Amino acid sequence: MTQPTPAKLREPLAEIAACCSLPQALETMGERWSFMILRASFNGLHHFEEFLEELGIARNILSNRLTRLVESGILKRAPCVDDRRKIEYRLTDKGLDLLPTMIALRQWGEKWESGVPSNPVLVDERDRRAIQPISILAHDGRVLTHHDLCWIDIGDLNTGAVDDDHEGVVKRIATI
Amino acid sequence: MTQPTPAKLREPLAEIAACCSLPQALETMGERWSFMILRASFNGLHHFEEFLEELGIARNILSNRLTRLVESGILKRAPCVDDRRKIEYRLTDKGLDLLPTMIALRQWGEKWESGVPSNPVLVDERDRRAIQPISILAHDGRVLTHHDLCWIDIGDLNTGAVDDDHEGVVKRIATI
DNA sequence: GTTTCTAGTTGCAACTCGAAACCTATTTAA
DNA sequence: TTAAATAGGTTTCGAGTTGCAACTAGAAAC
Numbered sequence: 001m002t003q004p005t006p007a008k009l010r011e012p013l014a015e016i017a018a019c020c021s022l023p024q025a026l027e028t029m030g031e032r033w034s035f036m037i038l039r040a041s042f043n044g045l046h047h048f049e050e051f052l053e054e055l056g057i058a059r060n061i062l063s064n065r066l067t068r069l070v071e072s073g074i075l076k077r078a079p080c081v082d083d084r085r086k087i088e089y090r091l092t093d094k095g096l097d098l099l100p101t102m103i104a105l106r107q108w109g110e111k112w113e114s115g116v117p118s119n120p121v122l123v124d125e126r127d128r129r130a131i132q133p134i135s136i137l138a139h140d141g142r143v144l145t146h147h148d149l150c151w152i153d154i155g156d157l158n159t160g161a162v163d164d165d166h167e168g169v170v171k172r173i174a175t176i
Numbered sequence: 177m178t179q180p181t182p183a184k185l186r187e188p189l190a191e192i193a194a195c196c197s198l199p200q201a202l203e204t205m206g207e208r209w210s211f212m213i214l215r216a217s218f219n220g221l222h223h224f225e226e227f228l229e230e231l232g233i234a235r236n237i238l239s240n241r242l243t244r245l246v247e248s249g250i251l252k253r254a255p256c257v258d259d260r261r262k263i264e265y266r267l268t269d270k271g272l273d274l275l276p277t278m279i280a281l282r283q284w285g286e287k288w289e290s291g292v293p294s295n296p297v298l299v300d301e302r303d304r305r306a307i308q309p310i311s312i313l314a315h316d317g318r319v320l321t322h323h324d325l326c327w328i329d330i331g332d333l334n335t336g337a338v339d340d341d342h343e344g345v346v347k348r349i350a351t352i
Numbered sequence: 353g354t355t356t357c358t359a360g361t362t363g364c365a366a367c368t369c370g371a372a373a374c375c376t377a378t379t380t381a382a
Numbered sequence: 383t384t385a386a387a388t389a390g391g392t393t394t395c396g397a398g399t400t401g402c403a404a405c406t407a408g409a410a411a412c
Contacts, residue, residue: 010369010398011232013212021285021294022278026211028289029281032400035202036189042322048359056187058401063360073288085358085409094288099322100310101280102198105205108277109197112249112270118197120327124314128334131325132315134276137308138300141317144307146218146275151296158304186367186400208369224390234370239391261378261389 028072029098033057033065035105038091038098041075046088074098104134204248205274209233209241211281214267214274217251222264250274280310 013023013030029035033055040054051062066089069075074095080086103122110117123130136144139160189199189206205211209231216230227238242265245251250271256262279298286293299306312320315336 013208019294020215020282021290022215022282023212023285024289025281025285030206030208030211032189032206035206036199039196039198049357052359058403059360060362060402061400064400083358083410087359096322097288098284100312101277101284103312104277104280104310105201106196106198108274109199109201112273113200113203114197117330118195119330121330121333122325123328123333124318124320125324125326127314128328128332129315129336130333131320132313132317134280134310134312136276136279136310138303139305139308141308142300144300146272148301149298149307150301152299152304154293154295154297156304157297157299157306160305225388228390234372235390236371236392237369240368242390259379259389263390 028068028074029101031065031068033061034069035102037062037065037069038074038095039102041089041091041095042099042102046090047086048089051089069095100134103131107133204244204250205277207241207244209237210245211278213238213241213245214250214271214278217265217267217271218275218278222266223262224265227265245271276310279307283309 013026029038036055036057037051040051045051045054048062048066051057051066052059055062057065066075070077070089073092075089076092078088078090080088121130136149138144138148189202205214212231212233213227216227221227221230224238224242227233227242228235231238233241242251246253246265249268251265252268254264254266256264282294297306312325314320314324
């Protein structure tokens with residue numbers, strides 16, 4: 001019994017290029033509203049009605065997105081102790097770890113879309129000085145552009161360890 | 177003559193929170209396929225049929241996305257001189273400047289989604305050593321987390337110049 | 353016990369996506 | 383010099399997704 005059609009519309013991006021993690025990341029965070037909900041979470045919002053009012057999103061879509069973000073481990077649900085009608089949505093470590101990505105996107109928007117640096121400004125709490133622009137750094141701290149980058153096979157990676165004798169049998173990557 | 181309904185479904189994210197550049201950035205890059213097309217561009221693809229084969233996207237959607245990316249200044253069109261049927265899509269400076277964001281998202285995916293570092297690895301061409309993880313840096317290079325950050329009014333920014341006189345005007349608006 | 357509040361679900365209309373077919377302007381082949 | 387192939391679209395249509403409003407279940411307040 002062969003099915004006439006598998007009927008698999010909207011193929012997951014992850015299957016497009018299995019070698020790269022970017023499609024996988026986009027599978028959860030690429031959805032409309034996902035980043036906006038994340039941003040609201042970082043800004044201290046925790047409850048359904050708070051997201052609803054802040055974002056102006058439809059109830060069913062918010063419900064759907066929160067469920068998906070919880071399923072993918074970016075947010076976690078917890079019932080409130082003082083009011084058991086309420087549910088708290090909080091960022092997990094996986095969710096918190098999206099902050100650099102979010103700030104990078106925000107800085108890009110500041111530079112190219114709005115034109116002006118937004119107010120208020122994001123600063124290091126300790127000295128109240130503005131954070132650096134998010135950038136790509138070499139192991140020694142040099143800022144790299146796309147001209148300086150290339151892909152190499154993981155085996156041919158230079159780890160900095162002394163391995164002059166054999167080139168290309170390194171198994172572990174240091175950065176990630 | 178008043179229209180019966182403005183019929184403005186799908187309100188632009190940019191209007192949701194005008195104070196922040198992130199929604200504006202998401203307006204163009206938040207669309208499905210936008211980041212995948214960007215990634216393909218960085219990987220040296222320039223033509224319609226190349227994107228089509230590489231991404232497995234539908235023709236009409238690809239056409240639509242390329243038009244939007246050109247309209248928002250991330251890609252630029254140029255007719256080929258040697259074959260006037262062909263059109264070249266190339267990254268503008270605005271597009272190239274999305275590389276840190278893209279790598280940040282990729283690294284997040286590597287860490288939390290796929291688990292394993294992908295192969296091939298992105299390295300500094302000069303010494304063939306892996307790039308650093310994208311992170312948030314203070315002006316002196318310390319790596320910051322969300323605990324270390326706060327928002328302040330742009331007027332109260334510490335620029336590094338000596339200004340001990342006024343302190344405590346920190347408007348702690350958000351916790352991001 | 354009724355009302356209110358929180359977090360949903362359901363139904364329906366409008367919109368977007370994906371696959372295939374079609375279209376137009378250029379090469380290339382016969 | 384026609385005929386076929388190629389590049390980059392647009393059109394059509396069914397299916398999936400989004401947005402809005404109305405409704406619902408459970409907990410709290412009155």
